[in-house]
Amino acid sequence: MLVSKRLAREAFVRESAPDNRKEAAEGTSTSGGSPLGEDEKKCIPADKPWLNERIFKVGLERCSDDDCPICFEPLPFDGQHYMLRVCCMQRICNGCMMAAYYKGISTCPFCRSETPTSQMDALALLQRRVKANHPMALWRLGTIYLSGDLGLGKNIPRALELLHRAAEVGSRHAHDKLGQVYYNPNYGIKQDIPRALRHWTDAAEQGHPNSRYYLGIHDGNKKRWGRALAHFMIASKMGDKHSLKMIKNMCKQNFCSRMEYAEALRGFQLADDEMHNKQREDGQAFAKVFLSGLLPRY
Numbered sequence: 001m002l003v004s005k006r007l008a009r010e011a012f013v014r015e016s017a018p019d020n021r022k023e024a025a026e027g028t029s030t031s032g033g034s035p036l037g038e039d040e041k042k043c044i045p046a047d048k049p050w051l052n053e054r055i056f057k058v059g060l061e062r063c064s065d066d067d068c069p070i071c072f073e074p075l076p077f078d079g080q081h082y083m084l085r086v087c088c089m090q091r092i093c094n095g096c097m098m099a100a101y102y103k104g105i106s107t108c109p110f111c112r113s114e115t116p117t118s119q120m121d122a123l124a125l126l127q128r129r130v131k132a133n134h135p136m137a138l139w140r141l142g143t144i145y146l147s148g149d150l151g152l153g154k155n156i157p158r159a160l161e162l163l164h165r166a167a168e169v170g171s172r173h174a175h176d177k178l179g180q181v182y183y184n185p186n187y188g189i190k191q192d193i194p195r196a197l198r199h200w201t202d203a204a205e206q207g208h209p210n211s212r213y214y215l216g217i218h219d220g221n222k223k224r225w226g227r228a229l230a231h232f233m234i235a236s237k238m239g240d241k242h243s244l245k246m247i248k249n250m251c252k253q254n255f256c257s258r259m260e261y262a263e264a265l266r267g268f269q270l271a272d273d274e275m276h277n278k279q280r281e282d283g284q285a286f287a288k289v290f291l292s293g294l295l296p297r298y
Contacts, residue, residue, distance in 0.1 A: 050227055055215075059205040062238050063172065066207075068093040069110055076275045077209070077240065080287065086125040087113035089136040094283030101286070119150055130162070138166035139174045146181070156188055167199070175203035176211045183214070193218075204231075209240040216246060225255045233260070237267030239275055244268045 050056065066075055068082065069090050075082050082091045088111040100109035107114055116122040129137030142162035148154035160181070166174035176199070181187045183196035197218065203211035216231030229250060235243035244264055251261040 048226055051230070055201055055204060056230055056234075059207045059212075060234055060237075061207055062209065063207040068096055070096040073277070074239070074271070074275050076280075081275075081280065081284070083287075084136075084140065085110060085113075086116065086122050086129070086137075086140075087111055089129055089134050089140075093280055094287040095277065095279035096283075098283040098286040099279065123150060123152075133165065133169055135166050135169045135171035135174070138162050138169070139171045139177070142166060142174065143177060146177070146187070160189075167202070170206075172203040172206040172208040172211070175199040175206075176208050176214075179203065179211060179214060183218075207238070209235040209238040209243065212238075213240055213243045213246075216243060220246070225250070229256050229260065233264050233267075236264040237271060239268060239271030241268070241272075 062074060067073060068075055070092060073093070075091055075093055082093045083097055084091050085108050087108050090108075090110045092109055096109055105112075116125060126137055126141055130141050139162075142159045144150055144152055145155040145159035145162065160178075163174045163178050163181070167178060179196040179199035181189055181196075182192040182199065185191045197215070200211040200214050200218075204215055212231045212235035216228045216235065219225075219228040219231065229247065232243040232246045232250075236247060247256060247261050247264045250256045251258060
């Protein structure tokens with residue numbers, strides 16, 4: 001069932017890509033074929049030359065790192081639906097956490113390490129991963145310093161240092177957060193929109209739907225409705241509900257057609273079905289025990 005749903009979504013994404021072609025940005029096919037010929041390049045509509053840009057050729061699907069490492073199903077975007085294990089820096093869905101608990105597994109379901117019993121122990125494990133330059137650990141500690149959680153206090157320079165290190169080793173989550181920091185002056189950093197857009201572009205090209213959404217918002221603010229719609233369409237087919245809402249609003253204001261909104265809705269439903277199942281729904285009630293403090297959530 002999982003395989004059939006995944007294949008159906010991937011086929012739908014490929015067939016309804018912005019330019020209805022599978023070629024990568026450099027003009028070659030994703031399967032390693034020969035460069036595009038002149039006839040194939042003419043498939044791009046004359047009024048949409050921006051479809052030739054790399055950003056609309058790659059990152060059309062979520063990265064496999066966004067799958068739960070145990071059940072291999074895509075993780076929901078809401079962080080309350082999974083747990084980040086600091087021992088191995090793997091995100092495990094609540095359904096798999098619940099299944100492991102009821103099987104008597106008290107250690108990490110993925111790496112079998114002992115579960116830390118305090119925030120200090122968890123931070124020590126996180127710091128160990130940071131020293132090893134683990135992308136997820138660098139990103140997580142950077143966001144902790146950015147918000148001042150876990151009693152560490154806000155430290156914007158340290159947060160930026162960690163996020164930049166994470167971005168350098170390939171963390172798309174770090175690129176997304178850096179884009180937010182440089183775009184939004186409320187973080188206390190001088191606004192640098194070109195720099196923010198570069199970070200969001202890097203993240204989007206790695207299949208990060210949230211960065212796609214922000215790029216669409218920026219293009220919409222510049223009244224580049226075609227580009228904005230293309231970004232929202234790609235993100236919607238990854239399961240991003242905010243992008244789907246933006247397409248709905250664009251449809252109401254006649255900036256896109258009902259057929260385009262219906263296409264986005266179908267893609268969103270396919271992606272959303274992949275992220276949710278009965279076991280994960282049951283796992284949500286189980287996760288409340290962790291959140292209440294009765295059991296450690298690390």
